[in-house]
Amino acid sequence: DAKTTQPPSMDCAEGRAANLPCNHSTISGNEYVYWYRQIHSQGPQYIIHGLKNNETNEMASLIITEDRKSSTLILPHATLRDTAVYYCIVRVAQSSGDKLTFGTGTRLAVRP
Amino acid sequence: GAVVSQHPSRVICKSGTSVKIECRSLDFQATTMFWYRQFPKQSLMLMATSNEGSKATYEQGVEKDKFLINHASLTLSTLTVTSAHPEDSSFYICSATARGNEQYFGPGTRLTVT
Numbered sequence: 769d770a771k772t773t774q775p776p777s778m779d780c781a782e783g784r785a786a787n788l789p790c791n792h793s794t795i796s797g798n799e800y801v802y803w804y805r806q807i808h809s810q811g812p813q814y815i816i817h818g819l820k821n822n823e824t825n826e827m828a829s830l831i832i833t834e835d836r837k838s839s840t841l842i843l844p845h846a847t848l849r850d851t852a853v854y855y856c857i858v859r860v861a862q863s864s865g866d867k868l869t870f871g872t873g874t875r876l877a878v879r880p
Numbered sequence: 881g882a883v884v885s886q887h888p889s890r891v892i893c894k895s896g897t898s899v900k901i902e903c904r905s906l907d908f909q910a911t912t913m914f915w916y917r918q919f920p921k922q923s924l925m926l927m928a929t930s931n932e933g934s935k936a937t938y939e940q941g942v943e944k945d946k947f948l949i950n951h952a953s954l955t956l957s958t959l960t961v962t963s964a965h966p967e968d969s970s971f972y973i974c975s976a977t978a979r980g981n982e983q984y985f986g987p988g989t990r991l992t993v994t
Contacts, residue, residue: 804985811884811973811985812924855923867914868975868983870924 772856772871779877786843788874790856793837798860801832802868803841805852812855812870815841846878882908884976886986893964893993900960901989903974909954910976914983915947918971930957964993 773791780786792801802817816823816830818839823830829842843850855873859866883906893899903913912931916924928944930936930951938944948960957976961968969992975983 806924809971809988809990811886811975811988814982814984817982866977867926867929869926870916872923 772858774854774856774871774874776872777875777877779879780846782848782878782880783845786846786850786876786878788841788843788854788856788876789838790841791838792856792858795836795858796860799858800860801830801836801839802857802859803828803830804855804857804868804870805850806855806873807849807852815854846876848878848880850876851878852876882906882976882978882982882984884910884974884984884986886972886974886989888989889987890990891992893991895965895993896963898960898962899964899991900958901972901974901991903957903959903976903986905955905976905978905984908976908978910957910978911954912977913951913957914975914977915949915957915959916973916975918973918988924973927959961991964991966993969993 800817800819803815804812806812816828818830832839853873853875855870885904887902915927918924926939927942928936928938930949932951932954936949951957971988973988975985977983
């Protein structure tokens with residue numbers, strides 16, 4: 769799986785958009801970009817994933833650059849409950865037995 | 881999303897004893913389950929991958945005789961930490977996936993060995 773680089777920490781104000789970047793310059797053509805988050809002392813939570821098109825769901829939006837070497841996770845209106853460690857992971861398309869390799873992630877602090 | 885449970889959520893045991901942690905997929909049949917370990921202020925580290933009905937595949941450096949994994953059914957996997965020592969104290973997290981779907985994580989089990 770391709771290596772990812774994320775800033776160790778970020779903060780944003782409650783109600784504002786949180787934009788979390790991720791670099792994955794060695795991503796292969798068949799690798800997807802996945803985002804998970806982990807709230808303190810809980811298991812990780814799946815957020816979103818994409819291949820090359822931008823994706824949006826009820827939790828977030830994922831913007832992938834045209835060359836696919838970087839992406840941004842956007843939480844449109846951050847709340848205090850969004851304070852967590854966010855992990856960007858790139859991996860081959862889902863199949864039974866695929867494992868996730870977690871990096872150090874970005875610790876997002878949402879301030880009141 | 882799908883629900884994965886773990887039991888117990890917290891356990892304290894004495895050094896030298898064994899501890900069993902259960903991971904259940906509550907509303908889907910999990911073809912594969914994964915076990916992770918997370919030390920304080922560190923990321924999740926994969927310990928092993930288990931497929932129903934077959935032996936688990938352990939990551940390099942993880943002792944298979946110390947961390948026994950049983951994936952007896954499509955909804956249950958267990959991790960037994962044998963002869964636990966204080967350095968085994970950690971947050972143990974399982975995840976489950978059905979073929980072609982996402983991985984869903986359990987809430988984790990905090991093990992403290994005294």
